Amino acid sequence: TQLLEQSPQFLSIQEGENLTVYCNSSSVFSSLQWYRQEPGEGPVLLVTVVTGGEVKKLKRLTFQFGDARKDSSLHITAAQPGDTGLYLCAGGAGGNEKLTFGTGTRLTIIP
Amino acid sequence: NAGVTQTPKFRILKIGQSMTLQCTQDMNHNYMYWYRQDPGMGLKLIYYSVGAGITDKGEVPNGYNVSRSTTEDFPLRLELAAPSQTSVYFCASRRTGDHSGANVLTFGAGSRLTVL
Numbered sequence: 320t321q322l323l324e325q326s327p328q329f330l331s332i333q334e335g336e337n338l339t340v341y342c343n344s345s346s347v348f349s350s351l352q353w354y355r356q357e358p359g360e361g362p363v364l365l366v367t368v369v370t371g372g373e374v375k376k377l378k379r380l381t382f383q384f385g386d387a388r389k390d391s392s393l394h395i396t397a398a399q400p401g402d403t404g405l406y407l408c409a410g411g412a413g414g415n416e417k418l419t420f421g422t423g424t425r426l427t428i429i430p
Numbered sequence: 431n432a433g434v435t436q437t438p439k440f441r442i443l444k445i446g447q448s449m450t451l452q453c454t455q456d457m458n459h460n461y462m463y464w465y466r467q468d469p470g471m472g473l474k475l476i477y478y479s480v481g482a483g484i485t486d487k488g489e490v491p492n493g494y495n496v497s498r499s500t501t502e503d504f505p506l507r508l509e510l511a512a513p514s515q516t517s518v519y520f521c522a523s524r525r526t527g528d529h530s531g532a533n534v535l536t537f538g539a540g541s542r543l544t545v546l
Binding site: 323325328350352354359360361362363364367405407409411417418420421422423425 | 434463465470471472473474475478488520522533534535537538539540
């Protein structure tokens, strides 16, 4: 069974601060995705990374896939209240129809 | 374009009752999934389907059944509801293929189920 552990589980910071969320596994994934989920809604895809060492930027969000494709990080610069939500990483194995979801990080940005 | 539609949004069941959560998608996606999400947690896969007529178990299938008679619909049935099945249920779909975006899931808004 592939497991994805996210840390921290909860994070509450002031508006304008920077933060990093981690997603770790002992398994190798062919792709890694990050989703954000707001209350009462389903998760929405933020980014997909597929190459070891890959870095993708989405405005103030920077995503990195580990060289060994076992871990990933999400860095937010100058956090804003609109960044509040549950962040989920999800790993895909080549040829596998199923995604394995991480345990989630609940982020709260205080105005 | 509605995407993935789930009904009902909320439901309260008594122990031992049965019900079906409906899921339909209008994107002609072959793959469909049912997940459950317990409070503050990630998603656990209940069942999935790679096409009409084909279903398979996920991590937590006990107490649930599914069918996939059409590409569009993937209902989830609870036969004998138990308090442990209190959760938020999400249906999702994705298209087939090995493109970089092929693993991207489109989720419904969820169905909140409480079993008392």
